[in-house]
Amino acid sequence: MHSAQHDRAQDSVRKIATCALRVGDGVWSYAEEHAGVIERDWQLAARDRPSYFNGVIHLLDQLSDVDGVLCGRLLRTDFKSYLYWRTAGFPDTGVRDGFGSALIRSADGAILLGRQRAGNVNGGLAYLPGGFIDARDVDAGGGIDIAASIIRELAEETGLRREDVTIEPGFLVTESEAHVSIAKTFVSELDAVALKAKIGRHIAADANSELDDIVVVRDLAGLDGLAMPRYARVVVSAVLAGGGSRWGL
Numbered sequence: 001m002h003s004a005q006h007d008r009a010q011d012s013v014r015k016i017a018t019c020a021l022r023v024g025d026g027v028w029s030y031a032e033e034h035a036g037v038i039e040r041d042w043q044l045a046a047r048d049r050p051s052y053f054n055g056v057i058h059l060l061d062q063l064s065d066v067d068g069v070l071c072g073r074l075l076r077t078d079f080k081s082y083l084y085w086r087t088a089g090f091p092d093t094g095v096r097d098g099f100g101s102a103l104i105r106s107a108d109g110a111i112l113l114g115r116q117r118a119g120n121v122n123g124g125l126a127y128l129p130g131g132f133i134d135a136r137d138v139d140a141g142g143g144i145d146i147a148a149s150i151i152r153e154l155a156e157e158t159g160l161r162r163e164d165v166t167i168e169p170g171f172l173v174t175e176s177e178a179h180v181s182i183a184k185t186f187v188s189e190l191d192a193v194a195l196k197a198k199i200g201r202h203i204a205a206d207a208n209s210e211l212d213d214i215v216v217v218r219d220l221a222g223l224d225g226l227a228m229p230r231y232a233r234v235v236v237s238a239v240l241a242g243g244g245s246r247w248g249l
Contacts (some may be wrong), residue, residue: 010170011230013238016171017068019182021133021144023058024073030093031081041087042080050208051119054080057132059146060098070173072098072183074133074144082132088120090178100150101128101183101232103167103239104158110192110218112199113228117212124146126206126215126228126234128183129157146171150184157210159202164188172239176231182233192216 031038046052058074059082065071075095085093104112112128117160130153137149155161165186174181188195215229217223220240223233 001098009125011174011176011234012165013172013174013235014065016065016070016173016182017169019070019072019144019171021070021072021074021146023076023138023142023144025073026061027079028059028075028077028093028095030085031077031090031093034081034084036097038081038084045080045083049119052079054078056135056139057082058098058134058138059095061095063096063098063180070171074098079132083121092178096175096178096180098180098182099130099132100146100153101174101181101235102150102154102158103128103183103185103235104160104185104195105185106192106195106216107187108191110216111239112195113194113215113217113232113236114199114211115213115215118218120210122229124227126201126226127232128181129154129245130181130183131157135168146182147184149213150182154186158199158214160186160188160199163183172235174231174238176234179229180232181235197232234248 016128042054055078056076057079058076060072062073065240075210106112115126115131116122116124118124130150133149134145137144151162165188168185172183172185174183190198196216199214200216202212217236220237223237
């Protein structure tokens with residue numbers, strides 16, 4: 001099993017049949033070594049961003065592919081430690097930011113991205129709806145149901161539920177810099193205009209929505225000038241380009 005920092009600078013997208021993710025017993029030494037400054041910076045961040053919540057999250061410590069299965073070990077930490085690491089530019093500390101993502105496609109082939117509301121860590125950026133692997137996603141034995149996590153996040157952020165979409169088998173795993181996005185693909189029977197309107201009604205009805213808009217991307221040209229995290233640009237570009245057998249798309 002290779003370490004989580006393997007090929008960190010190299011962008012890649014691949015199709016995986018299933019995932020076997022588990023929380024390990026280790027601790028993140030970086031967070032322990034910087035505990036004092038993390039707490040100091042957290043007090044300032046929480047004052048300036050009241051929406052921030054210091055909950056439990058998990059970061060990837062080990063990652064490997066075994067016969068079409070993505071095997072991963074994660075470390076338990078907290079949001080304030082992640083935020084300090086992020087603000088420092090994601091220095092190589094032996095972990096990566098692993099998370100679930102929802103790739104939403106309309107009946108006419110567009111990809112729908114959420115734009116995060118200001119005040120959140122990705123405020124102003126268009127991305128695949130999703131989020132941290134948190135305590136709700138971990139069972140009593142330490143196992144993680146990443147598909148269930150993504151489906152829950154999809155419903156929370158967009159209002160789309162299982163009955164609203166067709167869920168494609170497998171996962172799209174995108175590695176880019178310090179990030180590992182594990183995505184499920186959801187296909188709607190609605191065209192892009194109708195689907196955007198449906199999600200927009202959900203966003204408008206939730207005063208605390210993480211999203212403030214939906215961005216429809218129909219082709220690679222639609223990514224020009226769009227503010228988005230690098231990993232999101234990598235996977236959306238791969239899907240729109242067709243990917244071929246390399247990604248199983």
